[in-house]
Amino acid sequence: MNLTSKTLLLTAGVLSSSMALSSTASIDLTNDMLNTNVNIDHSTFTIDSGVTYDKSVNAFSARVGFGIQDKSITGPLRVGLGARIYALNSRLEDQRYSIHDIAVAAALGGWYRYIFPMANRLSIYASGYYSPSILTISRLDHMYIYAIRLEYMTMHNTRAFISYGATKATYKMGERQKFGAGISVGVNVAF
Secondary structure, eight states: OOHHHHHHHHHHHHHHHHTTTOSEEEEEEOSSEEEEEEEEEETTEEEEEEEEEETTTTEEEEEEEEEEEOOOOSSSEEEEEEEEEEEEEEEEEOSSOEEEEEEEEEEEEEEEEEEOTTSTTEEEEEEEEEEOGGGEETTEEEEEEEEEEEEEEEETTEEEEEEEEEEEEEETTSOEEEEEEEEEEEEEEEO
8 A cells, every 4th residue: 555545544534533523624635735634622722633745745744733722703813822743754865865754843833813804704824833953853953834825614614725835844964855835725624
């Protein structure tokens, strides 16, 4: 079974097994990239997990995190802060040979969503996480993850979106890996 099949099988398992417990589940994709995320909310606390696979650069990441979020619904802005643990498996091209490197990193960051008051079906969502070298294990020096998306609420519990984002990792020997980069389309479903 190749890595693409394993990734799709893992994604289907995560989404189907946690739908009864999750508050939101999202998936976005391009021709070469798959990104999934499941959030379990409990009042102002949230636990999230996700998987990203980028076939074009043969890179895979899995993450689990926790955070706090603003549950106020009086204004147009929603905010959350948190920490995530990432496991990266990427293929690095060295001058002499090609290697697979597995790295673990803890990242700090957050997200926000702005809902346009005059067009309340339309919103902008952005997130960013950063892992400095002090919070990384293996050959990874530092990494950052960012995403911004334009969302449209198609139904009461579903948002369709167009997203741009990337994961950028810099390794201690100067190698750089960028994956999950580009424009994707997806859906976010609340339960």
